Amino acid sequence: MFHVRRTGAALLAVGVLSSCTAGADGNPPEPPPALDAATTEYTAAYDDVVGALTRDIPEVEWTAKDRFPHVAEQPDGRCVLFLAESLGEGDLYEPSGGLTELAAVLDPVLDEHGFDPVSEVVYPESGGDVYVTATDPAGWELTVGAYPPIVGLSGPVETDRCDESALG
Template identity: 85%
Template sequence: MRSMFQVRRTGATLLAVGVLSSCTAGADGNPPEPAPPVDTARTEYSAAYDDVVAALTRDVPQVEWVPKDRFPHLTEQPDGRCVLALAESLGEGDLYEPSGGLADLAALLDPVLDEHGFDPLSEVVYPDDGGDVYVTATDEAGWELTVSAYPPVVGISGPVDTDRCDESALDEG
């Protein structure tokens, strides 16, 4: 049995790992589409995120989603890419059991994700290192939406095109 320490991993860590891996190739294995400008990303990906949270709220009422207040924020990666962590919410309640161990989320979220240009949710990931159980969806620009189980977290992040990768770029528009 895994200890709670082994099972817990923050959503932000999952987002960072997912974005780092998803930005090197598009969902089809080809180079990703160009990163969108910050203002375009905020508009388009906020809509996708909001629709996913709305679907989770509607169809998994056991979990109440509370937005974290440190979002959005930008992080420059070692290779020079700028990643926008746009939004993240922490779920209060049990997401794992009512979602069939997250496996049932595909039927709920894939249509929503498709409307926003994302590929279907991944298979449920059970990390070998004892990290959190999660599912992800990516789009052609390398953006990734992650839903994790312990604690329930939903977040979205991806690369953006900006001349400056600091908080002042969030005012672009």
């Protein structure tokens, strides 16, 4: 269980850190969406991604974690909404060609929701999970990891208060 939590936290940290950078075109990211709008819009994107994975890679059964969504203020003052995270039971790595075939499964769905195509497969030098990511112009990031299978979505939001009370 510790490995799952550590991996999930590491994947979400990747999303938070990358949301600080410029977009793929070198321009600054779009302003963050309002919390309520982001929750609705990105939940639809997340559901569509998990649906595509379920449909095209049935070897993995996805289960949503029960502690999401939550918000956290980052050291730079940004408020990040950790919208959703699902853990998979089964092998994602082999049936997805070492995650290389995830682009064919996810890119059409991501395009519908304004995300860039998935990244090349990332093999961390210091160990850890093998993963792919996709971002949108507002700095939101979807991460799909292999060991254990995990899907997470997080990004910056605009809200008056950046704590759990903001979620209503």
